[in-house]
Amino acid sequence: MPIHAAYVHVPFCVHRCGYCDFTVVAGRDDLIGPFLDALELELQTQLGEPAPVSTIFIGGGTPTYLAPHELRRLLAMLAAWLTLEPLGEFSVEANPAGLDPERMEVLREFGVNRISLGVQSFHQPTLQVLERDHTPDLVGLVCDNLRHHGFDNLALDLIYGVPGQSMANWEETVQLALELRPEHLSTYGLTFEKGTTYWGRLLRGELNRIDEELERSMYGHVMDILPRVGLDQYELSNFAVAGRECRHNQVYWRSEPYYGFGPGAAGFDGTTRRMNHRSVHTWLKRIRAGESPVTETEQLDRELAAREAVMLGLRQVRGIDLAEFRYRYHYDVRSLSAAAYDRFITSGWLQERSGLLQLTKEGRFVADTVMSEFLA
Ligand code: SF4
Known part of the structure; x- marks a missing residue:
């Protein structure tokens, strides 16, 4: 099966949110230039020649944390190495804070046609608990601006199960998200991962998980409400207008192969999964030294491949x-x-x-x- 999807990880953020378990560095803008140099080398080494793809997904981190000229360099580099088919899907993850018109213009110029926006909540106290740096009001402004710049495929991410969050807060968040008429909505239950600040706070009793029944009701609420307004559930956490399902993520759920570039990114060729080093420093050091950034290789035998395919396939409705x-x-x-x-x-x-x-x-x-x- 040929590879027709590419994931690119951009690990920079303003700060690390307490619950975040992604490959992220905060306050190290000095690494952005070296990161872009290394990414170019990784694309060159892994691909050898420009590769045709149907989907590109730039995730993070916060890809739009990059300054406009850095974002331009990143997208130009990807355009040189990844040839997106006509009508291909080109997604970029973004946070409302910092997604200004200049960055939007750069994204449009390079053919980005889907924005996945980390909204998380429209309830300010919940955003504070999540340590997010935007206000609910900013989300509406950014969405209006994105529409104005011609983006007709907006995906909003929301989080439920946040300490202190009530059912009323959640219902209001969902309602306000719907008023922005997104083509796609993802709703994730908050998880407490070992090694995060949240995990430590949970152990010290500074944070409390919300009641399991309440969390279940929050999930039940979106499963009930969203299909009524045309956002059909197509995956455990994902809802979309017909035809606007995330094609890139469907590649994962269908166990199809994909490229992965950047620190912590995984690639899969149909039988072998390769995981890049999660440390941005080690990933950089290895690439600069002409070494492989891959830290883990897993060869899937037929049975394991089948078992994984069941697990991933069942995620789809x-x-x-x-x-x-x-x-x-x-x-x-x-x-x-x-x-x-x-x-x-x-x-x-x-x-x-x-x-x-x-x-x-x-x-x-x-x-x-x-x-x-x-x-x-
Ligand atoms: S903005 Fe997202 S990727 Fe960045 S630290 Fe927060 S949760 Fe992690």
Whole structure:
């Protein structure tokens, strides 16, 4: 299967939010120039010649933290090495703070056609708990400006399950997000990852997880409300207007291959997954020394590839096409974990419909439990 998707990681942010577990450096603007130099080398070494792709996703970090001239250099470099097919999807992650008209113009100039905006909440106290540096009002202004600059594919990210967040706050956040008429909405439950500031604060009792039932209701709320306004759920955390699903992320969920560039980025060629070093410094040092930035290589045998494909495929509301799965992996999904399969069908968390295996709505609440049984 040829590779037709590329992910590029830009690790710079104004500061590190307390819950953030991504590959990020804050307050090291001096590294932006060296990062761009190294990224160019990585593209050159990994690709050898310009590669045709259908999707490009620049994530972070905050890619739009780069100054306009740096952003221009990044996009020009990608244009030289990645040839996006006509009507290809070109996404860039952005935060409302700092996404000014000048940066928007640069993004448009280089063919970016999808902006994924880290809104998280329209409730100021919640934004403060999340340590975000924008205000709810700024989001509306930025979205208006993006529309004005011709962006017709806006994706907004929201977070629920934040300490202190109430159901009313969440409902209001969802409502205000909908008033901006995004083509795509992602809703993520806050997670506390080991090693983050939040994790330490949780252990010290300075932060408390919200009640599990409340968090469940918050997820249930978006599953109920969003489809009524034309944003259909197509993945556990993702809702979109028909035709505006994120094509890049669908590559992951369909276990298709992809390139990965930048610190912490992963690439997959269909059988082997390669993970770049997560430390920006080590990634830089290795590339400068002419060494590979890859720190972890995982060769997937047929069974592991099949198990992963179940886990990822079940994330999609459509589910897994059982005949296609059998053809591609030479396994029946059920044979990978027959007891769990039968148990989840009986409990109503999984269902088979028209040759598709999918999580039921009830099953989406316990997706991690279901999917982990297939990885074992
Ligand atoms: S803006 Fe996003 S990537 Fe940057 S530190 Fe905050 S959560 Fe992490």
